[in-house]
Amino acid sequence: MPSGLHRTYAAHHLHFITTSCYRRLPFLRSALSRDTFLEILEQTRQRYRFVVVGYVVMPEHIHLLVTEPEVGTPSTVMQVLKQRTARALLLKRKRRNPRQRNLFGDEPKRRAFWQARSYDFNVWTTKKRVEKLRYMHRNTVKRGLVGAPEEWRGAVIVSIFWTKPGRCA
16 A cells, blocks of 8 residues: 555445546446446445445546445455456457467557556545535536536435434434
8 A cells, every 4th residue: 555545444434435447538438338337336335235325427437425335345345346347348359360460469458447546535524425425416517528417327416314423314
C-alpha cells in the first residue's frame, strides 16, 4: 500500500469508492457495458452482502456509496468487481491462423480495463453522506452528459437514513 494511504474497515462506515477505467478511456459508455457492470455489481453485492446506497456509472469511471460488506472488505469487493467486469467487457482475442500471426509478430497484449487503484473515502456523518450522494447525482450534469440528473440511466441514489453505525432505517 502506498505510504500515507490508510483505509479504515470494520468501523461500520459507508465507503465512497471511485475507480476509473484504464487511462480514463470511455469503456463504460455503451448501455450494454453499463448494464453488464450493473449485473456484476448486483451479483457481487449478493455474494459479499453489502448495501448499495448510491452509484453512478460514467463513461470512464464509477462512483459507489456502499456499506461495509458482511463478507470480506471493500478492497475485496472492488477487486472482484473490477476483475469480473474486465473479463466480461474486454474484447476476446480472436483466434487467428498461426501463419498470419507469424507474418505480423506476436499477438498484442491484452489491454487493461481499470486503473490499478481505487479511491476509498470513509463516510461516517450524515453531512458527508448527503455531500457524496449529491456529488454523484450531479456529476453527469456537471460533465454536460445530461441536462438534469434524473435523465442519466446509469445512476441510482437510494434515500436511506443511517440511525446508528451499521444500521439502516
